[in-house]
Amino acid sequence: MALFGPHGHPSRRVFRRWVLVLIIYLPAWQQVNAAAQAEQSSADLLAYDEIGRIHIKPPAPAPDAFTADAARIAFLPALPDSKSVYAAFGAAHALGMNPLTAIAAAPAFIAANSAAKVNQAEISAVSQEYLNAGVMIHAWFYRDWSHTEVPALSAGSITRPDLGVTYSLDLAKHIYREKRIASPNSLSEDTYAVSATDDVIATFEKSPVHTPLGTMILGGLGARGYKTEATFTTSGLIGWCSAGRHVLVEIEYLADLADPQSRAAPALEGSKWARDACMPASAASRREPGRLVLFRSTAFSGQGPNEDFVNVLERGNVRTSQRMEAFLFTVPANFTRADSE
Amino acid sequence: MTISTNRLVATLALTTTLASVGLADGRLSGQTIEYEVTQTSTNKTDLSSLPASVRARAEQHQAAANGKTTTTHVTMTLDSIDADGNAHVNAKYTQSMESISGIAASVLGNAHEFQGTFTADGRFLPTFDPNAAPATDSHGRDTAANAPNTNGQIMQGTFADFHTFITGTSKRSKFKAGDAWHLALQDAIGITRQYDFAVMDLDSSNPSVAVISMKGEFSGDSSAQKVTATGHYDSARRMLTAYHEENGYSSSMPNGMSSSGVMVMDIKLRK
Numbered sequence: 001m002a003l004f005g006p007h008g009h010p011s012r013r014v015f016r017r018w019v020l021v022l023i024i025y026l027p028a029w030q031q032v033n034a035a036a037q038a039e040q041s042s043a044d045l046l047a048y049d050e051i052g053r054i055h056i057k058p059p060a061p062a063p064d065a066f067t068a069d070a071a072r073i074a075f076l077p078a079l080p081d082s083k084s085v086y087a088a089f090g091a092a093h094a095l096g097m098n099p100l101t102a103i104a105a106a107p108a109f110i111a112a113n114s115a116a117k118v119n120q121a122e123i124s125a126v127s128q129e130y131l132n133a134g135v136m137i138h139a140w141f142y143r144d145w146s147h148t149e150v151p152a153l154s155a156g157s158i159t160r161p162d163l164g165v166t167y168s169l170d171l172a173k174h175i176y177r178e179k180r181i182a183s184p185n186s187l188s189e190d191t192y193a194v195s196a197t198d199d200v201i202a203t204f205e206k207s208p209v210h211t212p213l214g215t216m217i218l219g220g221l222g223a224r225g226y227k228t229e230a231t232f233t234t235s236g237l238i239g240w241c242s243a244g245r246h247v248l249v250e251i252e253y254l255a256d257l258a259d260p261q262s263r264a265a266p267a268l269e270g271s272k273w274a275r276d277a278c279m280p281a282s283a284a285s286r287r288e289p290g291r292l293v294l295f296r297s298t299a300f301s302g303q304g305p306n307e308d309f310v311n312v313l314e315r316g317n318v319r320t321s322q323r324m325e326a327f328l329f330t331v332p333a334n335f336t337r338a339d340s341e
Numbered sequence: 342m343t344i345s346t347n348r349l350v351a352t353l354a355l356t357t358t359l360a361s362v363g364l365a366d367g368r369l370s371g372q373t374i375e376y377e378v379t380q381t382s383t384n385k386t387d388l389s390s391l392p393a394s395v396r397a398r399a400e401q402h403q404a405a406a407n408g409k410t411t412t413t414h415v416t417m418t419l420d421s422i423d424a425d426g427n428a429h430v431n432a433k434y435t436q437s438m439e440s441i442s443g444i445a446a447s448v449l450g451n452a453h454e455f456q457g458t459f460t461a462d463g464r465f466l467p468t469f470d471p472n473a474a475p476a477t478d479s480h481g482r483d484t485a486a487n488a489p490n491t492n493g494q495i496m497q498g499t500f501a502d503f504h505t506f507i508t509g510t511s512k513r514s515k516f517k518a519g520d521a522w523h524l525a526l527q528d529a530i531g532i533t534r535q536y537d538f539a540v541m542d543l544d545s546s547n548p549s550v551a552v553i554s555m556k557g558e559f560s561g562d563s564s565a566q567k568v569t570a571t572g573h574y575d576s577a578r579r580m581l582t583a584y585h586e587e588n589g590y591s592s593s594m595p596n597g598m599s600s601s602g603v604m605v606m607d608i609k610l611r612k
Contacts, residue, residue, distance in 0.1 A: 189521050189522055189523060190512075190522040190523065191522070191523040191524070191525055191535075192509070192512045192522065192523070192524050192525070193525045193527070194508055194524060194525070194526050194527070195526075195527040196526075196527065196528050196529040197527070197529055236529070237529040237530075238529065239529070239530055239531050279529075279530070279531045280531075281531075
């Protein structure tokens, strides 16, 4: 995909932000929580569309813009083809990594450079459109089963804990890979969680203040909102927050539907809120964990030129059904198996 | 002041001194620790997209580099040890590589100085600022002021899995053959990797040494990596005395470029 650039300006920044968007918002990468499922009616099928994006220049977008934003994604132009340029740079870079082959890297870089400049300009323009528009995800949940699709990546995923398996789908090539998920036996062994951010300290200039925003209708559903404001300094990198001072303003609207990916829990406060805002563990609500977020914008203002942006999560086209559609959680018949892990 | 009082003061002073140099933790200010690192890579990168004028030469160089061993000697001198047993170190490394001679060999063989921390559990954490702007002279070389930062970053990469191995190993206070556990390691932008650990054996000649394995398999849409390592962890000395790793990787980009290979690394405590 042409989001990669040979020298990283600006495509590498674009790519890094896409990676963060995908990490945070791709439901397929998070295990559906059994407790949350128990809270929702066991017969309910829940489905929605989700947009995750980074709004480079604040202010934050309006909470009720899902339909317009979904249409913008649907009409994005095709990305320029950078196959030959990127491959040449990749090969040259590989040569430069080794002292014995480095001497061959310089002419390889020169040969690729002029073509890259033209291609890079095209990529920059279109990549910015993609970044502004965001990533659309289609998601379906039933009990602890999930199915997500990311059309921009031609990728999908079906998770079936009852079968002990996750299927990764290539929607373009109609192939799938099968990966076994943790069995109860392996969970009996100790797992120690360590984060590179464990030692990073957030010092508050202004502790998080939460203000109710009342209710509004989003996509035909009643939603209640909250505004949170905080100012703090982090001693090191935590996700979106580099070391330094940050001013955060977050708007969150929730529906009275159980979030299939998070369990009911107390609201996040203080440094827990700041840490999760900087590096979300999931797309769960920070004010009412366990309830489905319909809209969230987290506006960051930092010290550097690239530190003013808004992370936006929008959900729309929310549907529930008493009828379980088995085909949604089964690999389509026209897909063939690529390999297994 | 009486003799007994003098003895008490002397004893207190000696105790304080011993604590400050780290004797209580088994490590001493001024102590030198040396590791020897050998790395051998076999890489296959698809060079077919290169212009014909340079492709043949590039293929020759790639073939010549494959299988050649790079040896790195890392020397750390402990200069202060805090109450938790973590030691600040002044460190340097020198390198040599098979088939490299002349000026290139002398550049690799120069002492590359940097600083870091040798932690109480035996991790080696070079000090560097990842946000520091590169500073180079008119020949494109690191300035003297910037070199320690660059050297520290290079060693951070070299010792990254070694560091992970000890992070996982140090979660257990005792080792019993057959024990197994997992380490979920999350980086600063939120990507989590899981490593599986197991005690393979206990060293019959040294009961404080356990032979431990670490495995990690990671895959994305276009890349895969498999790390398989074993290490000899001495819980009495709280350090890794030997480490062997095989790191296999492959990537295949949507644009058709592919790369794959295996890197084999051994790290041995020399002093």
